Amino acid sequence: MPRRQAAQFLKPGSPLRVIVVLIAFVVGTLSGLGLTWLASARSNGFGAVQLGAWTVWPRSGTADADPYARAAFARSGELPLERADGLVFEAVSTDSGAALDGRCETRISGRLTAARFWTLTVYDSRGRLIDNASDRYGFNSTEIVWNPGGTFDVTLAPRARSGNWLPTGERDRVVLVLRLYDAPIGLATRSGEAVDVPTVTQVACP
């Protein structure tokens, strides 16, 4: 019987016993630490709301933040925006799911739900600003050039474009962070309807 076999292998004095225990420990340590490493690098906790390309963690800026959110911020060293201060939208891919590539041309386009003002910033994958000759790291709602009708277009590209251009310095991975300050919107519903976010689409890629 296999079961009795296992019991026999685990008897003291069995030569396999040490190996069996060792394997269990190695598997346990590696899978446990690996999972923690992934979880604290890729996520800001539970309760994420997906709006097109944008992800929001409405609870990560509150004292109710779950252990995963706390672990992620402790590890990165970031101070999350308090919910009463603002709401943070993050995009690492386009609406269709392609990773945001700084070597490509990407268009952020549309309208944004009401807030006192907002800022849009592009970071590299380590959360640093991207060096460029015009010291342009983002736009805020008061300086951006708006289209008639309350929409805006921002072009993310390595080389200068007309209009609202955000330089990407040809980084292979970039992160877009949209911060809505003093935003009265609630995100109680997971679908997040009634929240306008701009579309993120890849225009061209060399």
Added chain:
Amino acid sequence: MRIDALPIVVGLVLGGLVHLTTVLALPRLALEDAHTRLERLGPANQVHMVPNPTPFETVLPRMDPAFVHAVCRYDLTQAALRVVVPLAPDYLSVSFYSRHGLPYYALNDRAAAQRLIDLQLMTPAQRAALPEDEEITAADRLIVESPTTEGIVFIRAFVRERGVLDAVLERLNEARCAPMG
């Protein structure tokens, strides 16, 4: 159970435990958390300007470059702290974080009655120890209770355009935090 699967199964259960423990312990173990990074700017219970992020250097990751920031790391062991922040020409917020970076309170310029934000930060024990008569006048002062003895007060001031930067910095330079009594 087959003998070759046993160590794997036991290992995965162990892995689950390791994972949960490390996630819960990470805020205490993290070597480069916000508090540690801000420690380098200077001693506690004083306001320090946080240098603007550049592509090569940033005190905290993912700071908003449209803002200027100031910080007061606090330690309430000796006494409660008074925090006074004059309002800037534009949006300004004061956020409170526990020792391990958990935000527990924030207010912005719209919540301020006068042209400045003036509040007292204390532990629940220090608040309970306030004399009775002071408790009455406490109605018209703003008291914030800190869940931890140490923590971070982070001030964010919006710079609408480069032209107003100096004006915003001037106001932020007047921000104070100091032990009371």
